[in-house]
Amino acid sequence: xxxxxxxxxxxxxxxxxxxxxxxxxxxxxxxxxxLYAPELEKSLFVCPxxxxxLRIGARKRLEMFLDGxxxxxxxxxxxxxxxxxxxxxxxYTNRVKDAIAASGENEAIVIASGxxxxxxxxxxxxxxxxxxxxxxxxxxxxxxxxxxxxxxxxRPFVCFATSGGARMQESMISLMQMAKTSAALQKLKAxxxxxxxxMIDPIYGGVSASLAMLGDINIAEPDALVxxxxxxxxxxxxxxxxxxxxxxxxxxxxxxxxxxxVHRKNLRLKVHALLSKLYKQK
Amino acid sequence: xxxxxxxxxxKYEQTFNExxxxxxxxxxxxxxxxxxxxxxxxxxxxxxxxxxxxxxxxKDREQLIKKIYxxxxxxxxxxxxxxxxxxxxxxxxxxxxxxxxxxxGDRQFADDxxxxxxxxxxxxxxxxxxxxxxxRDTEEKVRRNFGMPQPEGYRKAKRLMRxxxxxSMPIITFIDTAGAYPGIExxxxxxxxxxxxxxAVMSELKTPILVxxxxxxxxxxxxxxxVGDHLSMLEYATYSVASPEACASIxxxxxxxxxxxxxxxxxxxxxxxxINIIDEIIQEPLGGAHRNYDLTxxxxxxxLVKNLTSLQKLSNEKLIERRYQRLxxxxx
Ligand SMILES: [Zn+2]
Numbered sequence: 059x060x061x062x063x064x065x066x067x068x069x070x071x072x073x074x075x076x077x078x079x080x081x082x083x084x085x086x087x088x089x090x091x092x093l094y095a096p097e098l099e100k101s102l103f104v105c106p107x108x109x110x111x112l113r114i115g116a117r118k119r120l121e122m123f124l125d126g127x128x129x130x131x132x133x134x135x136x137x138x139x140x141x142x143x144x145x146x147x148x149x150y151t152n153r154v155k156d157a158i159a160a161s162g163e164n165e166a167i168v169i170a171s172g173x174x175x176x177x178x179x180x181x182x183x184x185x186x187x188x189x190x191x192x193x194x195x196x197x198x199x200x201x202x203x204x205x206x207x208x209x210x211x212x213r214p215f216v217c218f219a220t221s222g223g224a225r226m227q228e229s230m231i232s233l234m235q236m237a238k239t240s241a242a243l244q245k246l247k248a249x250x251x252x253x254x255x256x257m258i259d260p261i262y263g264g265v266s267a268s269l270a271m272l273g274d275i276n277i278a279e280p281d282a283l284v285x286x287x288x289x290x291x292x293x294x295x296x297x298x299x300x301x302x303x304x305x306x307x308x309x310x311x312x313x314x315x316x317x318x319x320v321h322r323k324n325l326r327l328k329v330h331a332l333l334s335k336l337y338k339q340k
Numbered sequence: 341x342x343x344x345x346x347x348x349x350x351k352y353e354q355t356f357n358e359x360x361x362x363x364x365x366x367x368x369x370x371x372x373x374x375x376x377x378x379x380x381x382x383x384x385x386x387x388x389x390x391x392x393x394x395x396x397x398x399k400d401r402e403q404l405i406k407k408i409y410x411x412x413x414x415x416x417x418x419x420x421x422x423x424x425x426x427x428x429x430x431x432x433x434x435x436x437x438x439x440x441x442x443x444x445g446d447r448q449f450a451d452d453x454x455x456x457x458x459x460x461x462x463x464x465x466x467x468x469x470x471x472x473x474x475x476r477d478t479e480e481k482v483r484r485n486f487g488m489p490q491p492e493g494y495r496k497a498k499r500l501m502r503x504x505x506x507x508s509m510p511i512i513t514f515i516d517t518a519g520a521y522p523g524i525e526x527x528x529x530x531x532x533x534x535x536x537x538x539x540a541v542m543s544e545l546k547t548p549i550l551v552x553x554x555x556x557x558x559x560x561x562x563x564x565x566x567v568g569d570h571l572s573m574l575e576y577a578t579y580s581v582a583s584p585e586a587c588a589s590i591x592x593x594x595x596x597x598x599x600x601x602x603x604x605x606x607x608x609x610x611x612x613x614x615i616n617i618i619d620e621i622i623q624e625p626l627g628g629a630h631r632n633y634d635l636t637x638x639x640x641x642x643x644l645v646k647n648l649t650s651l652q653k654l655s656n657e658k659l660i661e662r663r664y665q666r667l668x669x670x671x672x
Binding site: 141142144145146147194195196198199202224225226227228229230231232233234235236237238240241243244245247248263264266267268269270271272284285286287288291292295296298300304305313314315 | 520521522523524526527528529530531532533535536537539540541542543544559560563564567579580581582586587590591592600601604605606607612615617663664667668670671672
């Protein structure tokens, strides 16, 4: 806890809510610097002090990435039907309702058709605020619909993955989405259409071990954590302390898991440049 | 379903000496009767009175097994799937196939003994077999990392699958793992990529793939060799996105709730058949596969032969399209 987080509630309540939107001020999770929302927006949600890449929502990601922030959404209305009637301390259906309220999205992924530097592309963006970006049946289905749209319209496919992994509440249906999304990407490959996977902090488990790792080119944002097993699980299993950079972007680059690390401010142009080399627009 | 009659399933030919049989907590009543039988057998077996007492107790035991196993809870099923004497991939290979040549290594880093693979005959037809192997004694378990693969295990499996495709032979996989091994080296050597690549490759492999979940089907470590054209599960096998313990610690924040997690995740073969995740439940001998390796193998073999025959009628193009459509249906 730093001075700012203690201060924020006071700032928020002392002024009129109609003129000062909530969350105008925040602090950098990495360096604890005070961040001012309009400034942050300009810096693409990268801390101006320490360069930390803050987490952003799927829609914000798409707006930042695509020309004019414009896109057409694909399969926006799909909502999970709770196939296992999963119950823990709460019904899964209620959890989903909460997630919809918390994130403003119907599921943990948004699929968009838009343009990148005038190049038509299909883009998938995970929404981490929706149950940790976890992949269940609907996420897998929407991802595949995106890939199939790319095949149909002969466009490149780009995915911004950020996810805790396969969603427990749909167990085997979630696990099978790993195979389903990977199979769809193999179809895309067969058409010689490029797939660029951009890894956003964090990606674990079933999403890391399927669609995120299968890019023709794998890109990581700086300081992203990407791995199969979580740090805590590994520490408990092997009983050693892990180095600070374990599973971070630099580690991934060093171990050969990603082609490059790209700063958020360079991402649009870099992805476009790569696609231009791989793909001849028809 | 198999055609083996119930009478046949009662014919024991125990792989473990009766006195070495390990009993699960819920099998206590069976254990008590078994101990009585063993004690009597040590006594004068020539004595007709004792002999008839043994026979009567054996009948009791059979009834008891029938009764207990006819209504296993999900958690009890998990225990059977993990039974220390449950038959493993190598036990099945020995009994179902002939002339097995094990092939080793991923040609890149190492040979991972937690996944075994190789060439053999299934009724005189060459096949590629790949499966998890947990190991039997302590030394072997350690050597095989308790059946939890490293990246090189998946990569070896991928190499063998490509080999099978090249020489047009079907692939049969046996699934029995708690999951991928959560270690440092696995992450360094691209555990995620290794699993993902297998999923992609298996989706378009031009040869039939038959998958049998024989014990524990745990998470990505299981899935990495189980994308196929026919997915069957032994009656008391389990298959889930994470182990019940892992799911419990994620959802309930306590691994003590593993029992609840197992139920909620619907890990059993019967539940997974209901939601069409699997194609077939392979019935186990009375009281579980660990009570009769030979018969279990015989039943699996029948299923494999039958399903392979029907899959081999399809052209490769049809087979792959069918495989893709099967995946697309899940989760819609
Ligand atoms: Zn900062």
